[in-house]
Amino acid sequence: MRTSIATVSLSGSLTEKLTAASRAGFDGVEIFENDLLASPLAPEEIRARCADLGLRIDLYQPMRDMEAVPADVFASNLRRARHKFELMSRLGADTVLVCSSVHPLAVDDDALAAGQLRELAGLAQEFGIRVAYEALAWGRHVSTYEHAWNIVEAADHPALGTCLDSFHILSRGSDPKGIEDIPGEKIFFLQLADAPLLAMDVLQWSRHYRCFPGQGGFDVADLVRRVLHTGYAGPLSLEVFNDVYRQAEAGPTAVDAHRSLLLLQETVGVTAPPAPVVPTGVAFAELVTPDAEPVASLLGALGFTRTARHRSKPVDLWQQGEARVLVNTGPAGRRDGTSLAAIGLESPDPAGAALRAEALLAPVLPRRRAAADAPLDAVAAPDGTELFFCATDRAELPNWRADFEDVAHESGPGGVRGSSGGVRGIDHLALAQPWHQFDEAALFHRSVLGLHAQESVDVADPYGLMRSRAVTNADGSVRIALSVGAAPSDDTVHAQHIALATDDVVTAARRFREAGGRVLPIPANYYDDLAARFEFAEGELEAYRELGILYDRDAYGEFRHCYTRTVGRVFFELAQRDGGYRGYGAQNAPVRLAAQHTVTGG
């Protein structure tokens, strides 16, 4: 289907918005009146620019307070409409949106509304223009799509139809089933937006919190299925008023937006892109650092062994159990300090995973970095993290491990694969997102990788608020915790971490300490609170208190975890997950964040 986006959904000048929409692959735009008024370009120039960019102007909007008004007001409305229709002719736009009146003099009189809309449509017809009448959820007398359609039906004019907007319909809790009773050819336009489920004034909700389909709590796909059932053949058009997207760069927002429509079309069954190839495990986490020493000593204390070195690059492989950490001292680390730059994901079909990623607009990275390297399929996540699709030790496929040469090392108890620090593998990876890319990141991991997104949780930080949302595969062997801070400058909120899975966090923490590691100290008040909330076995709480171990419990099981100090942007967590615990210790995160502020900020 054709895809379109309202210029109000993107940041910048009209020209920037149009360029971003075109680059992201949209077929058309809704020109929002304010964007045109503020543009130095003449309507003819905008028309030409759109044509050059391969964009159709699918809609001009909005026209307000048109109908159900006293005769003198309506007369001046018609005068205003004539001006706008002339403008639309210059633009080459053939459909105008009229949203239901909020005029203080508007009356609750459907016959009057229908009569005036018929007259307006008659005028529009002279210009070859169609009028699409939309019920605003906060319209003075018309606030539901059924009501707007009844008026359109009564007006009975070929140049008058209705515009459906998923936000207005779903925010009011209207049943979208009734959409199927509207003839498809009378649905002149379809605007799509999702929104988080919030209990607030619907106008404020609409103007500030709309998001792209799949990023909120509405069942937009169900609504679209019903609209398609009517035979509607117009574009799927995004109209998202959102405070974050107003500020964020238009280019990435437009890509995020288009990705949401690609996923939506797949969900409703009108397209069949390459299926997602869900990752089955974490092959490695790669740190880049200007100085390997602090990272090496931390990994050593955690019980990791440096087992191999990359054949052509300054990259070491550190291993313990199934946990593999690459330490890269190449150019990227010198630029950014120590950070988590890449994740290797075990993939049943790396090439298929890359095809899926490409179809969903993920930037595909070059397969081969150096002549001798194994050609690996990789893409960049919105925050720039490189995701490698790996087939570790599968003979028929390129193997990242083959780029590494074993180095002499002392194997701990159980050999290289043994876990001298009690670490079994990687429990999860936590990635701090840029403040404006949180919703985009969740949609990216869901649509590109086929991961499931859990509920978003809010976590108090001493100097702000952190939001966190995990994306996982079905068996929990891939867990990525995405977080975002409210304060863009907050370093603790921006830290990333690697959580290491252990079956016995008390022993692992003790070994770490004995090996010279320093656990993040946790205040005594926290343990007094734990004692009040839970009953522990003899000596258990004392061990947690001594070792800085935090405790949580959910309906499924228990979680015990502690943290290392931070190197650059990165720290480690030792995590013991028992009995099917599903969370990430969010309950403890405020205490952890405060403790990290204390350590870094004094």
Ligand SMILES: O=C(O)c1ccc(O)c(O)c1
């Ligand atoms: O918030 C508004 O005023 C507004 C305007 C036009 C629309 O299509 C809409 O859904 C909302």
Ligand SMILES: [Mg+2]
């Ligand atoms: Mg709308």
